[in-house]
Every structure is written in structure tokens, then in C-alpha cells.
Amino acid sequence: MEANLPVELQNRRTFPGKYVMIGFICLLLAAGPLFISTYYVNLLFMVGIYAIISVGMNIIIGYSGIVSIGHAGLMAVGAYTAAFFNTHFGTPFWITALIGIAVSLVIGSILAIPTIRAGGVYLSMITIAFGVIIDEILIRWTAFSGGPLGISGIEKPAVGSYQFGLTQVYYLVLIVAAAAMALVCNLRNSVWGRSMLAVKQNVIAAESLGVKPFNYQYAGFAISAVFAGLAGAIYAHANSFISPDIFGFQTSIQLVLIVILGGAGTVWGPVLGSFIVVILPEVLQFDHLRLAVYGLLMFLVLYFLPKGIAGTLADYMEKKKAPAESPADRHSIPLEQLLRAHDAAASSGTLLSLRNVNKQFGGLHVIKDLSFDVPASKVLSLIGPNGAGKSTVINMISGFYTPTSGEIFLNGQKIDGGSPQDMLQKGIARTFQHTRLFSDLTVLENVMAGMSRSHKQNLFSALFRTAGMRKQEKQIAAMAHAYLDLVGYKGPRHVKAGNLPYGHQRIVEIARALATKPSLLLLDEPAAGLTAGEIVELELVIRRLKEAGLTIILIEHHMDFVSRISDKVTVIDYGRKIAEGTADEVKDDPNVIKAYLGEEEMPNAENF
Amino acid sequence: MLKISDLHMYYGGVHALKGINLEVNEGEVVAVIGSNGAGKTTLLGSILGTVRPRSGTVTYAGADITHIPAYKTVNMGISLVPEGREVFGHLTVYDNLRLGLKKRIGRVKQHELERELEQIYARFPRLKERIHQLAGTLSGGEQQMLVISRALIGKPKLLLLDEPSLGLAPIIVNEIFEIIKGLKKDGMTIILVEQMANKALTVADRGYVLENGRIAISGTAQELRGNREVAHAYLGVS
Numbered sequence: 001m002e003a004n005l006p007v008e009l010q011n012r013r014t015f016p017g018k019y020v021m022i023g024f025i026c027l028l029l030a031a032g033p034l035f036i037s038t039y040y041v042n043l044l045f046m047v048g049i050y051a052i053i054s055v056g057m058n059i060i061i062g063y064s065g066i067v068s069i070g071h072a073g074l075m076a077v078g079a080y081t082a083a084f085f086n087t088h089f090g091t092p093f094w095i096t097a098l099i100g101i102a103v104s105l106v107i108g109s110i111l112a113i114p115t116i117r118a119g120g121v122y123l124s125m126i127t128i129a130f131g132v133i134i135d136e137i138l139i140r141w142t143a144f145s146g147g148p149l150g151i152s153g154i155e156k157p158a159v160g161s162y163q164f165g166l167t168q169v170y171y172l173v174l175i176v177a178a179a180a181m182a183l184v185c186n187l188r189n190s191v192w193g194r195s196m197l198a199v200k201q202n203v204i205a206a207e208s209l210g211v212k213p214f215n216y217q218y219a220g221f222a223i224s225a226v227f228a229g230l231a232g233a234i235y236a237h238a239n240s241f242i243s244p245d246i247f248g249f250q251t252s253i254q255l256v257l258i259v260i261l262g263g264a265g266t267v268w269g270p271v272l273g274s275f276i277v278v279i280l281p282e283v284l285q286f287d288h289l290r291l292a293v294y295g296l297l298m299f300l301v302l303y304f305l306p307k308g309i310a311g312t313l314a315d316y317m318e319k320k321k322a323p324a325e326s327p328a329d330r331h332s333i334p335l336e337q338l339l340r341a342h343d344a345a346a347s348s349g350t351l352l353s354l355r356n357v358n359k360q361f362g363g364l365h366v367i368k369d370l371s372f373d374v375p376a377s378k379v380l381s382l383i384g385p386n387g388a389g390k391s392t393v394i395n396m397i398s399g400f401y402t403p404t405s406g407e408i409f410l411n412g413q414k415i416d417g418g419s420p421q422d423m424l425q426k427g428i429a430r431t432f433q434h435t436r437l438f439s440d441l442t443v444l445e446n447v448m449a450g451m452s453r454s455h456k457q458n459l460f461s462a463l464f465r466t467a468g469m470r471k472q473e474k475q476i477a478a479m480a481h482a483y484l485d486l487v488g489y490k491g492p493r494h495v496k497a498g499n500l501p502y503g504h505q506r507i508v509e510i511a512r513a514l515a516t517k518p519s520l521l522l523l524d525e526p527a528a529g530l531t532a533g534e535i536v537e538l539e540l541v542i543r544r545l546k547e548a549g550l551t552i553i554l555i556e557h558h559m560d561f562v563s564r565i566s567d568k569v570t571v572i573d574y575g576r577k578i579a580e581g582t583a584d585e586v587k588d589d590p591n592v593i594k595a596y597l598g599e600e601e602m603p604n605a606e607n608f
Numbered sequence: 609m610l611k612i613s614d615l616h617m618y619y620g621g622v623h624a625l626k627g628i629n630l631e632v633n634e635g636e637v638v639a640v641i642g643s644n645g646a647g648k649t650t651l652l653g654s655i656l657g658t659v660r661p662r663s664g665t666v667t668y669a670g671a672d673i674t675h676i677p678a679y680k681t682v683n684m685g686i687s688l689v690p691e692g693r694e695v696f697g698h699l700t701v702y703d704n705l706r707l708g709l710k711k712r713i714g715r716v717k718q719h720e721l722e723r724e725l726e727q728i729y730a731r732f733p734r735l736k737e738r739i740h741q742l743a744g745t746l747s748g749g750e751q752q753m754l755v756i757s758r759a760l761i762g763k764p765k766l767l768l769l770d771e772p773s774l775g776l777a778p779i780i781v782n783e784i785f786e787i788i789k790g791l792k793k794d795g796m797t798i799i800l801v802e803q804m805a806n807k808a809l810t811v812a813d814r815g816y817v818l819e820n821g822r823i824a825i826s827g828t829a830q831e832l833r834g835n836r837e838v839a840h841a842y843l844g845v846s
Contacts, residue, residue, distance in 0.1 A: 005683040050648030301722055321755040384777070385749075386747045386776060386780060387748060419763055433775065434692070491645065499619065500645075501644040501649075502644060502649075502691065503643070503644030503645070504644050525775050529803060530803060530842065531642070531644070531803050531805070532803075532841070533643065533807065533842065533844075534643060534644065534846070535844070557776060557778060557781070560844065595779075597778050597779060598783075
């Protein structure tokens with residue numbers, strides 16, 4: 001099927017020879033114990049342990065932008081829980097690992113709530129506090145933790161009566177680390193990964209697409225807690241001995257360093273970082289200077305490679321060759337499937353009404369007693385001087401502001417006061433005056449992010465990339481291409497959206513809003529920054545959408561464009577409606593000329 | 609005054625400017641028009657020194673400024689009014705203007721500053737009323753005027769305007785173009801990047817049409833207005 005083509009091409013592009021490389025590295029790592037001394041196998045084992053945790057932390061640091069400096073605490077929870085059950089009840093590793101994961105998940109989930117709510121700098125402070133508290137508990141609560149001496153005599157993992165030696169434990173860690181990487185890689189290329197990155201890059205835009213920021217950050221934190229707990233349990237059993245000083249503040253710092261040094265948000269970064277941070281001090285024999293060297297390393301990385309080693313490499317590779325664009329032979333998807341079905345009966349009346357809406361910001365009365373009706377399947381233009389309150393109106397209709405008083409009705413149903421997610425659910429989508437694309441997602445992924453709400457994936461299918469999920473991903477990608485075609489976007493689709501010229505960003509943002517299948521589309525200055533030729537194309541797109549039954553509210557300053565496309569024009573000035581009617585009626589209105597249009601004194605300016 | 613020869617510029621693998629040749633004489637207003645992604649903003653950036661060209665030269669007042677960074681070219685008399693009204697929203701109008709002075713740090717004699725401000729007020733009376741207001745609370749038109757003032761207070765010899773009409777009400781757009789005309793009358797040299805090509809070509813002496821990183825058409829404003837292709841693609845005449 002042609003529709004599948006783009007995704008596959010994209011995969012081929014992002015993973016060139018990657019499978020060969022993965023295979024080679026796995027072979028090398030698997031053969032390791034045959035050639036190197038136990039000392040180095042032990043080191044590699046530690047690399048693996050750190051890799052498992054940092055792969056999990058990569059989700060929160062790299063995808064969600066949450067820098068936790070307390071994950072050693074979560075690792076300790078997994079390790080001590082496993083050790084406790086093993087030494088007290090003789091529970092075997094396979095069970096204690098599960099218990100360790102469960103306890104770490106519960107504690108991590110509880111920790112996640114205040115951490116995410118706090119946000120910003122306080123977020124990291126809370127995780128530091130958590131790490132310190134855990135450290136204190138381990139030292140004081142002797143009955144559980146054995147105090148400063150820790151717990152010793154933990155049994156090695158075993159199958160039947162066969163006890164694992166160092167080599168087997170090493171393989172175990174290798175497999176778990178590889179699996180963790182694969183899961184996180186899957187997560188990145190799913191609704192979950194896109195939503196996490198969307199929230200990190202632009203919360204407001206993410207909310208406008210119905211993405212609830214907290215849910216995604218929370219899920220990311222929970223997954224990272226699972227990985228930390230699992231790594232802790234494996235470490236406890238493999239090492240047979242644990243004590244509080246292994247899980248101190250220094251370890252938490254080390255973990256953050258690993259992720260940032262390797263490259264937050266990249267697939268290979270955490271593994272690369274683990275290698276460097278674990279092996280370097282051993283090889284260079286500077287154990288006593290460890291902290292100082294980590295500090296220096298962190299400083300150098302943040303200064304010279306803010307995207308980490310893997311991130312910088314990826315940028316470099318992208319620079320070497322411009323990303324290949326999939327050919328134009330995209331599967332066409334019928335318009336009915338792209339847009340919300342609307343019944344003809346509803347399209348005759350009024351879709352949206354504002355009744356005596358007021359908005360005050362403190363003492364500032366921005367919108368005053370504003371009432372207007374938006375006829376269904378028509379284009380209403382909202383015009384007025386800069387600062388008249390047009391964007392405020394859009395923000396109220398889309399749920400970003402709540403009116404101070406007055407009512408908003410959609411299809412006769414009162415909707416004012418709803419959240420952006422509620423409004424989206426009811427079929428209201430919007431674009432922004434200053435475009436808010438997710439700059440680190442590709443153009444295509446931005447549009448795909450618009451379908452996060454309509455095409456839900458459960459976390460399990462996203463992590464394991466189930467057949468159903470893969471099929472859905474292909475479908476979403478094909479739809480995203482179709483939306484881009486629909487808005488007449490002709491630029492590259494696999495480049496990061498942040499690199500697009502201004503006008504293209506606007507068009508992509510319209511495609512992203514359409515991907516939520518709205519019945520009412522709010523466009524905030526879509527023609528700003530477009531040439532006359534491009535405006536004509538935009539006009540065709542809007543006409544096509546209108547014919548398909550969409551209702552559109554347009555804020556625009558290009559009067560010529562407004563006149564050609566609007567069925568109705570509402571003019572506001574200082575938050576008050578000063579005129580309403582067809583474009584021609586409004587244009588001749590003396591109030592509108594005085595407040596907004598001005599006298600045309602330039603002979604050549606009729607076209608604008 | 610400004611001469612660009614065979615300028616090439618890459619963004620990663622993308623060849624953004626493909627051999628640009630352009631000249632601006634003293635006291636001239638030169639319009640640069642073109643569609644999105646044509647390279648207009650990049651061109652301004654390479655003059656100011658915010659982006660690094662791969663090859664070619666930019667000569668300004670006889671000096672090669674191809675690789676001179678922005679903070680130095682500004683002191684040489686080149687000033688940019690960036691796209692999208694980039695005011696410092698949490699600073700007052702006064703502080704915004706103060707930052708535009710060449711002497712950004714250190715004491716400025718009060719009467720000199722007053723004199724500078726008086727000149728700004730003469731051109732933009734509205735800013736006088738708003739001088740102690742936070743720039744973020746100004747209307748779009750006022751913000752654009754502030755950004756232009758901030759550039760002017762540094763006494764530039766070459767002013768780069770990047771889409772000054774973007775997102776402004778028609779009445780304000782007219783005002784902005786009146787201001788540009790006023791600047792022209794006072795002898796300012798201006799490069800004007802503008803989507804409203806028709807308006808741009810009414811104030812400009814000459815113009816360049818940029819397409820896919822190349823200069824496709826150039827000529828006097830009169831010639832460009834009469835050019836069929838230009839009229840169709842950029843002036844909205846079918």
C-alpha cells in the first residue's frame with residue numbers, strides 16, 4: 001500500500017545501517033567475557049546497570065524536560081526491597097525483582113505528583129530532597145536496611161539450582177538494558193513519545209490539541225521508576241551486598257550526567273554516557289578525584305555539546321545530508337475521512353454564539369459586552385486594530401481564557417468555562433498568532449501530534465510496538481500527509497519544524513489543527529507573512545474547508561483577503577463591537593475606516 | 609554603500625542562499641521581496657552577521673564585513689528591525705530605547721539622552737506618552753514603532769527592516785510606511801524585506817525578487833511593478 005510508504009522511508013532514513021551496527025555492538029558485548037578479565041566484565045556490568053536507569057531517565061529528561069536528581073533513591077528502593085525479601089524470606093531474584101519494581105513504581109508515582117506540579121527549578125529540588133530522605137532512611141531504619149553497614153548475603157540470581165556467576169549476571173544486564181532501550185525507542189515513535197515532546201516544547205500548543213501535560217509527564221516518571229527499581233534489584237542480587245553509600249546524592253548526579261553527556265532525548269545517548277562515566281574514572285585511575293572530574297565533565301559538556309555526544313553527532317549527520325523526502329506518490333485519503341462529518345441540518349443555523357461576553361484582566365476591561373453569531377459552514381472574519389481584543393476572543397472560545405461574565409454557546413449548548421481539552425473535544429481547534437509548532441518534532445510529527453487525542457494508544461502497545469499499534473502509526477502518518485496535502489503544504493516534511501520559514505510554519509499549524517477533526521476552526525492571522533501568491537493558495541484551502549462543512553473564524557489584517565473570503569465580518573475596537581455585516585458594508589462604515597482601515601492614500605494599494 | 613558578491617549560505621544541508629549579488633547605494637531604499645523560504649531573512653542575517661555565509665563577500669562602506677559578528681556590525685552602523693516585533697516585553701519603553709544606544713553600558717550624559725529621545729518623539733509622538741510603560745503592554749503597532757525607534761536611536765547608517773507590516777492593522781501599516789517614507793526623505797539607507805510587495809515598491813527606489821535563494825529579477829521599483837511575473841506572484845494581480 002502506498003500509504004505505508006512514507007513511514008517506512010522515514011524509518012529507513014533514521015536507522016541507516018542501524019541494525020547492522022546494533023548487531024555488531026551486541027556481538028561485541030556478548031563476546032566480551034571471553035576475552036577480558038573479570039575486572040572489566042564487572043565494569044561492563046556496572047555500565048549496564050547505569051544504562052538501564054539512565055535509559056529510563058532519558059524519558060523524563062530528554063522527552064519531558066524533567067530533570068530528576070533523585071533517581072538513585074528510586075534505585076535504592078528497588079535494591080533494598082529485593083534484598084529485604086531475599087534475606088528475610090528467601091524469595092528468589094525473579095520474584096524480588098518484581099516486588100522491587102512494584103515498590104519503586106508506587107513510590108515513584110507518589111513522588112511524581114508534587115515533582116511535576118512544582119515544575120521548573122523546584123522540580124529538581126524536590127527530587128534532591130527525595131534522594132536525601134531515602135538516604136537518611138537507609139542509614140537510620142536499621143531493622144529494614146541494616147543501617148550504614150547495609151545488607152549482605154543476598155543470593156545471586158538462579159535458575160533452578162544453577163546459580164548465576166558474574167558472566168551470566170552480565171548477560172542478564174545486557175539483555176535487560178537492550179530491552180529497555182528498545183522499549184524507550186518504541187515509546188519515542190508513538191503517540192506517547194510525540195505527546196511528551198510536544199508538552200516539553202510547547203505546553204500551550206499541546207493543550208490546544210487536547211494533550212493533557214500531566215498525564216504524559218506522569219507516565220514518563222512512572223516508567224523511569226520501574227527501570228530504576230529493576231536496575232536496583234539486579235544490582236543487589238548480583239553484588240550480594242548493598243549499603244546506603246552506593247545510592248547517595250553522588251549517584252543521582254552521576255545519572256543526570258550520563259543522560260546529558262550522552263545526549264538527552266537520543267536513543268544511544270544514555271548508553272554512551274554510561275560507558276564514559278563508568279569506565280573513564282577506572283581507566284584513568286582518578287577515583288579520588290571522581291566528583292571533581294564529573295563536575296568538570298558536566299561543565300565541558302554543557303558548554304561545548306549542549307545536546308550531548310549522541311545529540312551532536314545526530315545533528316552532524318543530519319547536516320551531512322539533507323533528509324530524503326518521500327516521493328510525491330502518497331496515498332490519497334478521501335476528504336470525508338479527514339474532516340468531521342457534519343449533518344446538513346446543522347449547517348443551516350448558527351454554530352457558535354457569544355452573548356454579552358466580558359473579559360477583565362485585573363482592572364483592564366479587555367472585552368466589553370461582546371455578542372455575535374457565527375453561522376455554520378461559513379467564514380466569519382474578526383477584524384479590528386491591534387490590541388482590540390481579537391485574540392482574547394479566540395482564547396475564550398478555545399478555552400484558554402474563561403470569560404469574566406457572559407455566555408458562549410456551541411450548537412445551542414453552553415460551553416464557556418471549559419478547558420482547552422474540553423473545547424477540543426467539542427470540535428473547536430485553533431492556530432496561534434505567533435506560531436507554536438513543536439520545534440524539535442518533524443513537520444509530519446507535528447501534524448501527527450494533532451491526532452494524539454483521536455488515536456489513543458495504550459502505554460503497553462506503545463512500549464511494545466504491537467502489530468495493532470504499528471498499523472495505527474502508519475495510518476496516522478498517512479493521514480498527516482493527507483492533511484499537509486489538504487492545506488497545500490509543499491515544503492519538506494521530515495525536517496524539524498523549527499527550521500521552517502515563518503509562512504510555512506503557519507500552514508503546518510493549520511494542518512495540525514485540522515488533524516483534530518474540528519467543526520469550528522479558529523485561525524489567528526493565517527496570512528501574516530505570506531506573499532500575495534501564497535495568500536491566494538490559502539484562500540483556496542479555506543474555501544475547500546468551508547465547502548466540506550467546516551465553520552471558520554478568521555482574524556486577519558489583509559483586507560483584500562478578508563473581503564474575498566468572508567461571509568460575515570465583525571469589527572471590534574477596544575473590546576466592543578463597532579460594526580458587523582458583509583465585507584463591503586463594513587468597509588464603507590465610517591467607524592471602521594476611522595478606527596481600522598484608515599484613508600487609502602496610496603494609489604497602488606487597492607489590492608491590499 | 610553595501611555590496612554583496614556571490615554570497616552562498618547553507619543551513620545544515622540546505623543551500624539557503626545560492627550566489628546573491630546585490631548593491632545598495634547611499635540614501636537608497638531597496639526592497640527585497642520573495643515567497644516564504646526564499647532566503648530574505650537569511651540575507652539580512654548575513655549582512656548583520658547573525659548567520660555565517662559559506663562563501664562570497666559582504667562589503668560595507670569599503671570594509672569586508674562578511675565574517676564580522678552582529679555586535680560589531682551594529683557599531684559600524686548597521687541596524688536590524690527584526691521580524692515579529694521583538695521588543696523586550698518586561699522592560700519599559702525607556703529601557704528598550706536605552707538598549708538601542710551605541711553606548712549600551714555606562715553613563716550617558718542626561719542631556720544627550722534627552723536630545724536623542726526628543727528626536728525619537730518627533731517621529732513617534734505616541735512613544736512619548738508610553739515611555740514608562742512596559743513594552744509588552746503596547747499594542748502591536750506601537751511595539752513595531754518602538755523596535756524601529758530602538759534601531760534608530762543607535763544612529764545607524766544602514767537600516768534593515770524585516771517585514772515591518774507583519775500582523776498589523778491596515779491603518780497602522782499605512783503609518784509604518786509613512787514612517788519609512790519619512791526616513792527615506794531624511795536620507796536613511798534602507799533595505800526593506802516585505803510581503804506587502806505593492807506597498808514596498810511604492811516607497812523603494814529599486815527592488816530585488818528572491819526565489820529559492822537566488823535573485824530572480826531585479827530592477828527599479830517602477831520596472832518591477834510593471835513586470836508580469838512579479839505582478840502575478842507578489843502583487844496579487846492575476
